[in-house]
Amino acid sequence: MPLADDTPGGNGPDALLEATDLDRFRQALNDFTVDGVADRLGLRGRAALERGDVTGAARELRAAADDPVADLTSLFLLGEDVDVSRAARALAPLPLGTAVEGGLLAGTPDGGSVRAAVEVRPYAEAVEGATDWWVxxxxxxxxxxxxxxxxxxxxxxxxxxxxxxxxxxxxxxxxxxxxxxxxxxxxxxxxxxxxxxxxxxxxxxxxxxxxxxxxxxxxxxxxxxxxxxxxxxxxxxxxxxxxxxxxxxxxxxxxxxxxxxxxxxxxxxxxxxxxxxxxxxxxxxxxxxxxxxxxxxxxxxxxxxxxxxxxxxxxxxxxxxxxxxxxxxxxxxxxxxxxxxxxxxxxxxxxxxxxxxxxxxxxxxxxxxxxxxQHPVLAFDDVRQAIEQPVGGEVHDWAVRARWLRDTDDDRLLAAVLTPAPDLVRSRGDLLGDGGWRTAAQQLRQSHGLRWEIEVDDAVAALVAGCAAGAPLATCIDLLSLTLDATPAEIATAVLPTVRDLVARGFLLPPGSSGPVT
CATH class of the missing domain: 3.40.50.150 (Vaccinia Virus protein VP39)
Incomplete structure (x- = not known):
C-alpha cells in the first residue's frame, strides 16, 4: 500500500491496513496486552525477554497455554514461525491473507507456517487507569x-x-x-x-x-x-x-x-x-x-x-x-x-x-x-547517579525552582520559609584517631527523584534541619550564629550560595512547592 503523499510536508501516510481491516486487527489484539503477555511468559520468560534472550522466552512460552495470545506473542514479539491454522485463529477476524498483503506477516496462507514481518508490541503507561496501546x-x-x-x-x-x-x-x-x-x-x-x-x-x-x-x-x-x-x-x-x-x-x-x-x-x-x-x-x-x-x-x-x-x-x-x-x-x-x-x-x-x-x-x-x-537560566549537570523514574515531574520542578531563584534576591531569600525535601538522609564517615572518633565527611542524600548526594559541613546540615521547623531562613541563620563564632550577616554571606544550590537541586523547596507532576 503506497503512501498517501510521499513528498516532504505532504498530507500524511496511510497505515499498513485499511480502516476496516485495522478494526479487525484491533479485535484480534484485544487480549494481547502487557498483562496478557506477562501471564503467558511467566517470571522466567519475562526475565529472558528483558535481557534479550528470545530463545529462552520462547522456551517458556511453549510451556504455557495453547491460545491466541501465546501465538500472537510468538509471532510479533519473538519472531517465531507459527502454524498457518494457529496464526489464522490468533488473527481472527482479520483474514490471514490480508495480514500478509498488508505487510504484517511474511509467508503464504497456503503454506505450512507464517512469521511476522513487523513487531507489534503491547505497551502501557505505569499510571492509574492507563489503557493498553500497540506499537x-x-x-x-x-x-x-x-x-x-x-x-x-x-x-x-x-x-x-x-x-x-x-x-x-x-x-x-x-x-x-x-x-x-x-x-x-x-x-x-x-x-x-x-x-x-x-x-x-x-x-x-x-x-x-x-x-x-x-x-x-x-x-x-x-x-x-x-x-x-x-x-x-x-x-x-x-x-x-x-x-x-x-x-x-x-x-x-x-x-x-x-x-x-x-x-x-x-x-x-x-x-x-x-x-x-x-x-x-x-x-x-x-x-x-x-x-x-x-x-x-x-x-x-x-x-x-x-x-x-x-x-x-x-x-x-x-x-x-x-x-x-x-x-x-x-x-x-x-x-x-x-x-x-x-x-x-x-x-x-x-x-x-x-x-x-x-x-x-x-x-x-x-x-x-x-x-x-526573562533573563534565561542555563544549568549543566553531570547526572551519573541512579534516579527514580519517571523523572518528568522533577524536570518540571527544576524549572519552577530555577525561576524562583532567578526572581528572588538575597533579602527575599532570607525572608523565605524553605521546606526540606521529604526523606532526606544524612550520612557521616568517622575516622578513629588518638582522641577517639571524629567526623571526617558527611553527605546529604535525597531518597527520591534525582537522588542527588552532596558533601555538607555541620553548619549546612544544621541549617537544613532548622528549616524543618518552619521558620524563615534568616531565623535559622540567627540560631546558627549562637553556636558559631560569627555574626548572622557573616554566616548569611557564607551560606547563601550553598542554600541556592540546595534549592536548585531540590534539597530545600521554595514556598508553595508541591510534589512532582507525573
Whole structure:
C-alpha cells in the first residue's frame, strides 16, 4: 500500500491496513496486552525477554497455554514461525491473507507456517487507569539476526523509555514529536495534549506511526520532513525529540540513528532551532549526544548552542564514552557482530574518524528547554547517579525552582520559609584517631527523584534541619550564629550560595512547592 503523499510536508501516510481491516486487527489484539503477555511468559520468560534472550522466552512460552495470545506473542514479539491454522485463529477476524498483503506477516496462507514481518508490541503507561496501546515497528536484531536495514524503524527501547520518563506530563495545547519513528512518544503526548503533530524524514517510519496511532485509537498530524522543517513558523507548548543523534563522520547509515551530518551537528541544529517553535512558556525535552574534545568542557559546547535564545536550559550528561566503547555500542545496536569483516571494517573506519577529528569522547544525555521572556537560566549537570523514574515531574520542578531563584534576591531569600525535601538522609564517615572518633565527611542524600548526594559541613546540615521547623531562613541563620563564632550577616554571606544550590537541586523547596507532576 503506497503512501498517501510521499513528498516532504505532504498530507500524511496511510497505515499498513485499511480502516476496516485495522478494526479487525484491533479485535484480534484485544487480549494481547502487557498483562496478557506477562501471564503467558511467566517470571522466567519475562526475565529472558528483558535481557534479550528470545530463545529462552520462547522456551517458556511453549510451556504455557495453547491460545491466541501465546501465538500472537510468538509471532510479533519473538519472531517465531507459527502454524498457518494457529496464526489464522490468533488473527481472527482479520483474514490471514490480508495480514500478509498488508505487510504484517511474511509467508503464504497456503503454506505450512507464517512469521511476522513487523513487531507489534503491547505497551502501557505505569499510571492509574492507563489503557493498553500497540506499537508497530521493525523486529530487532535479537529477533532477526544480522545487520539491520537502512530504513529500519526502531521499536520501544531504552532511549525512547528514557525520553518518555523525562517528559513533564502537564496538560498542554499543541504537542510536537520530532523524529517520531514508531510513534511511542506521540502516544504519551496524546494522553495530555489537545493535539499532537509528529514528524519524520522516513516514509516507512511514518507508515508505522500511522498504524500505531490507528491501532491505539489515536489520531495525529503526521508530516514528512527533516527535524523542524515541516513545522516552520508554527508554535507548540511541548516538544519532544529522540533524533538520529549518533556521532560519526556523516553520510548514509541507518535512518533511526544517523542524520547524515558529521559529528554532533544534528543536535546543534535542533537545539538552535527549538526556541523558534516553542510557544511562550513552552517546554522542549530531547535526547542528545555531543562531541567532547581534550581541554573542552562539555557545558561550554552545549552552552554555545543555547545561549542567547531566550530559553531556560537544563542539560544532563548521563554518560561519557570513549571512541572504542561508543563505536562498539552502536555497531552491536545495528546487528553487527565482533569478528566479522563488516564489524572490523566499520570499527576501524569509525575510530579513525574520531582520531582525525580530534574527538576524545562522546557525551550522552538529555536537554530540557523552556521559552521564557526573562533573563534565561542555563544549568549543566553531570547526572551519573541512579534516579527514580519517571523523572518528568522533577524536570518540571527544576524549572519552577530555577525561576524562583532567578526572581528572588538575597533579602527575599532570607525572608523565605524553605521546606526540606521529604526523606532526606544524612550520612557521616568517622575516622578513629588518638582522641577517639571524629567526623571526617558527611553527605546529604535525597531518597527520591534525582537522588542527588552532596558533601555538607555541620553548619549546612544544621541549617537544613532548622528549616524543618518552619521558620524563615534568616531565623535559622540567627540560631546558627549562637553556636558559631560569627555574626548572622557573616554566616548569611557564607551560606547563601550553598542554600541556592540546595534549592536548585531540590534539597530545600521554595514556598508553595508541591510534589512532582507525573
Amino acid at each position: 508497530v515497528s521493525d523486529l530487532g536484531s535479537d529477533v532477526r539476526p544480522g545487520p539491520l536495514a537502512a530504513d529500519h524503524v526502531l521499536g520501544i527501547g531504552s532511549a525512547s523509555l528514557t525520553l518518555a520518563q523525562a517528559t513533564p506530563r502537564l496538560p498542554v495545547g499543541r504537542a510536537l514529536d520530532v523524529g517520531t519513528g514508531c510513534g511511542v512518544q506521540a502516544l504519551h503526548l496524546d494522553r495530555h495534549a489537545h493535539s499532537v503533530t509528529a514528524t519524520d524524514l522516513s516514509p516507512r517510519a511514518l507508515r508505522f506511526a500511522a498504524t500505531t496511532a490507528a491501532l491505539s485509537g489515536r489520531s495525529w498530524d503526521l508530516r514528512r520532513g527533516s527535524l523542524l522543517e515541516p513545522v516552520a513558523g508554527e508554535r507548540f507548548d511541548l516538544v519532544v525529540a529522540n533524533p538520529p543523534f549518533v556521532v560519526s563522520g556523516g553520510g548514509a547509515g541507518f535512518d533511526y540513528r544517523d542524520s547524515g551530518l558529521a559529528g554532533d551537528a544534528v543536535c546543534e541544529t535542533l537545539l538552535r532551532g527549538l526556541p523558534d517553535v516553542l510557544a511562550d512558556d513552552g517546554c522542549a525535552v530531547l535526547l542528545a549526544n555531543w562531541v567532547v574534545r581534550d581541554g573542552e568542557d562539555w557545558s561550554d559546547r552545549l552552552g554555545s548552542w543555547v545561549a542567547g535564545h531566550g530559553c531556560d536550559v537544563w542539560a544532563w550528561q548521563r554518560e561519557v564514552a570513549g571512541p572504542d566503547e561508543y563505536v562498539s555500542l552502536w555497531l552491536r545496536d545495528a546487528g553487527y557482530r565482533p569478528g566479522t569483516a563488516d564489524w572490523t571494517g566499520r570499527y576501524d573506519a569509525w575510530c579513525a574518524w574520531f582520531e582525525s577529528s580530534g574527538v576524545a569522547a562522546v557525551g550522552m544525555g538529555l536537554v530540557a528547554l523552556w521559552r521564557t521572556g
